[in-house]
Amino acid sequence: MIVHDATHRKMAEGKQQQVLARERAAYIEVWQQNRLKDEFIAVLSHELKNPLNLIYMKADMLARLPQTHHIRSIQEIADAIQRSVNTQAQIIDDLLDFSRVNTGKLSLRFAPTDISAIIRSIAEAVQNDAKEADIDLRIDLPEVPVLIRGDAVRIEQIVWNLVSNALKFTPAGGQVTIHLAIEAGRARLEVSDTGAGITPEAIHSIFDMFKQAPTVANHSRKGGLGIGLSLVRQLAQLHGGTVEAFSEGLGRGSQFVVWLPADASSSQRQPGEQPADLSVFRGNRILLVEDAAESLAAMRDLFAIYEAEVTSATTASGALQAAKDKTFDLVVTDVTLPDFDGYWLAASLRALPEYSVVPIVAITGRPVAQEVQRARESGCDSCLAKPFSLESLADIVWSTKRDHEKGA
Structure with missing residues (x-):
């Protein structure tokens, strides 16, 4: 037994x-x-x-x-x-x-964040698109900042995706409204439109990956993969919030409401500075580092319009040697290079006394939020996503110069 x-x-x-x-x-x-x-x-x-x-x-x-x-x-x-x-x-x-x-690999950088400022910035960015589509874009915001403790980049993604979605499915002559308020200790963001609307059957799956209600998608002027709304839900949840969709049916518009925990104890942020003047590039010696020949040539020609003196390199080691031979006023480097990456180059440049305060900007093909921390740790003043604009680069150069002058 x-x-x-x-x-x-x-x-x-x-x-x-x-x-x-x-x-x-x-x-x-x-x-x-x-x-x-x-x-x-x-x-x-x-x-x-x-x-x-x-x-x-x-x-x-x-x-x-x-x-x-x-x-x-x-x-x-x-x-x-x-x-x-x-x-x-x-x-x-x-x-x-x-x-x-x-896969749990997205990390957030929480800080006091003014959603009002983010909404205003996005509304300004899409205003021309709305006018060309004959859509009345309106914003209804409190006069004081609405602060939460969140990741500013991810909050911008939430707002951008909701507003882009509303504009996409609203026909000419329609209206899109962005409303923000504090209710019951939470920030309530609502993006509503008078567009194609959502069927009762589709309202429950509208936030699922790759989901677009077929009857609604047919009204779209622009394509999409159905990723945006799913990402909105994921990002809202990562902030301890929720998102809901409402619609009375096809042709009767829709409303998307995001609830996020407010941070009433946070201090107000300083108002943003005015856009930079592109004359900051005029006469400057600029080192451009990019291994894609056509992109490098295009960047060089673009800076030449503003009479900048441009030196180019296709490798990090070549750029470092060029920087040792000649001092530059600005370094713009791609992150992905054939020998070492742009962060190695930035750290190597910062080790040189003559490059202790020279603006260094990294350019990346990956989402900036994933690169910001590493860029700063390597010595970069900022990191821009491809495609980048001269205005954004000029803002960084002006801001860096002012910071160095204050610290002097």
């Missing part, structure tokens, strides 16, 4: 070990598949951003050339190209962010 029981125990233990082994193997396989998927999406993001950056810069240059800057049709074409590029870049970033959220 004792022998019989011992045999049963051994058999049971053997089966349990087999089950555990299969579970471990399944877990390892899933983990490896997720890792490969993340790596694939990261590489895809970088490879897609490089040609987008080139297209954006060529369009920017076309609009700024003395021969064409006064021709209205050329300006409209350049604007349309740049808007399309930015839309595609946003889709790429959303896809990568969604992947990182699902």
Whole structure:
């Protein structure tokens, strides 16, 4: 009897070990598949951003050339190209962010954040698009800042995706309204439209990945992967908030409401500074580091419009040698280079006495939120996403110069 029981125990233990082994193997396989998927999406993001950056810069240059800057049709074409590029870049970033959220790799940087300022900035950015589509875009915001403790970059993504979605599905003559208020100790953001509306069947799955209600999607003037709203829900939840969708049916508009915990104890942020003057580039010696030949040429030609003296390099080691041979007023480097990355270059430059206060800006094809901390730790003053604009770069240069003057 004792022998019989011992045999049963051994058999049971053997089966349990087999089950555990299969579970471990399944877990390892899933983990490896997720890792490969993340790596694939990261590489895809970088490879897609490089040609987008080139297209954006060529369009920017076309609009700024003395021969064409006064021709209205050329300006409209350049604007349309740049808007399309930015839309595609946003889709790429959303896809990568969604992947990182699902695998728990998306980290947030929490700080007192004024949602009102973010909404105003986004409303200004899309106002021209709304006018061209004959859509009345309105904002209804409190006169005082509405503060939460959140990641400003991710809050901007939430607002941007909701507003873009509303504009996408609202026909000419319609209206989109952005309303913000503090209710019951929480920030309540509502983006409503008079557009295509959502069917009762689709309202429950509207935040699912790759989901677009077919009857609604047919009204869209622009395509999409159905990532934006799903990412909105994920980001809201990561902030301890929620998001809901409401609609009375097709043709009767829709409302998206995001609730986020308010941070009444946070101090108000200082108002933003005025946009920078592009004359900051005039006469400056600029070191451009980029391994994509066409992008490098486009960047060089763009700076040449403002009479900047440009030196280019395609590797980090080549750029470092150029910096040792000659002192530059600004360094702009791609993050991904064939020998060392742009962060190695930034750290190496900061080790040189003559580059202790020279503005260094990194350019990346990955979402900026993933790169900011490493960029700062390496010595970069800022990190910009591809495609980047001269205005954004000029803002950084002016801001860096003022900070150094104050610290002197």
